[in-house]
Amino acid sequence: MSTPLQTIFGAYLYDEYQTDENLAAWWQARNQLTQGYLDWWNNTPLGVYTSPQVSGALLDWIGQGIYGIPRPVISTSSTFFLAGLNQFSLNSIDLNGNQFHQSGTAQVADDDIYRRVLTWWLWRGDGPYMNVTWLKRRVMRFLSGANGSDLLPSEAPPSIAVSGNTITITVPSSTEASIMSDFLASNILLFPFPYAAAVSLTTYEQITNESGDVITTENGYALMLDQS
Helix, strand or coil: CCCCCCCCCCCCCCHHHHCCCHHHHHHHHHHHHHHHHHHHHHHHHCCCCCCCCHHHHHHHHHHHHHHCCCCCEEECCCCEEEECCCCCCCCCCCCCCCEEECCCCCCCCHHHHHHHHHHHHHHHCCCCCCHHHHHHHHHHHHHHCHHHHCCCCCCCCCCEEEEEEEEEEEEEEHHHHHHHHHHHHHCCCCCCCCCCEEEECCCEEEECCCCCCCCEECCCCCCCCCCC
């Protein structure tokens, strides 16, 4: 496999101008600037969104331009619209009038969360079809894989329960878990369309039984969590 060009083919002056210090300095600066561009391209793999060299606006350009996944917005806003009889108390709104209410906050996700979203969509190591293992690994990567890295902690894998078309994911409460819950509800994270995702946030504790085995507990009750 051929390696990328590491050194530019530098520009040079004709012989009759090489004694001119000003022209020589100009071309030397031009070659240094060009070499800097080449070094940047060699050190910045545009397809690798987890690279520390890819951040900010460049990450947006790659995420949306190459992969078609825009940077998500973390929102706590809610809206409701009142209009028509029987939707409001008498004398609280004009007859045939309406009211629109909006509250909450919204902020653009930072690079860390954006990379986790990209990894959720783009990871191919688990195969193309969803199953319990596929879902658990994606959840664990999103919760623990900083900057979209592949990290699969085995201490507390998520608990998955299926009832009809609803898949309930039980995970320890955290900022990342709350964001994941909002993103699943907003269809920002990939999820099979025939199913609805519900995220249950809980507090887990680790205890040791008489045999020395570590047991994950929820509110004092032992949980049997599938490690697959």
